Amino acid sequence: EAQVTQNPRYLITVTGKKLTVTCSQNMNHEYMSWYRQDPGLGLRQIYYSMNVEVTDKGDVPEGYKVSRKEKRNFPLILESPSPNQTSLYFCASSFRQGASGYTFGSGTRLTVV
């Protein structure tokens, strides 16, 4: 089944404790992206990747890191999480950026206390 898999689904952590949210896709998509979704603000892009070893900042990159060492994986790293990073996170992939139809993962609900 074609899918984007995110892990974990739920995570509660403490301020400053480094964490990684994994994202993997099995569709051979070149484009991958991370979003956060907050009430009233909709989807805001954190980082995106056009291909292996090619990453770029989205609209809200502060406090996040990403890497794209393999085509299928695009982990999101929070090196020193803070409470304002409490949010619902989605990974998405597509053949290319834009109007090609994104496949989203099921989301990771992160709480930073």
Next chain:
Amino acid sequence: QKEVEQDPGPLSVPEGAIVSLNCTYSNSAFQYFMWYRQYSRKGPELLMYTYSSGNKEDGRFTAQVDKSSKYISLFIRDSQPSDSATYLCAMSAQSNYQLIWGAGTKLIIKP
């Protein structure tokens, strides 16, 4: 002012009603318009895609674009409780440009 505005709702209608969901935008360069549906505890999924102006129909769903008014709509006929979800609009100026998202409208269909 946001580039894309969407009423967050919730919009509550009885089963069988015609539903109209809307987005307005400010960038006249937008040409590609999409509607995504997001069920609770799930990621968004692409529902409808329209290029430029006009209508597109797919079963009970019709997407409409009015570029002169910078306004797009999604109509759902014979609404079902299974249509209860959050509907997000997204748009871009070129087919390979970053998508700009609306905040989503929560729709509730009452049996």
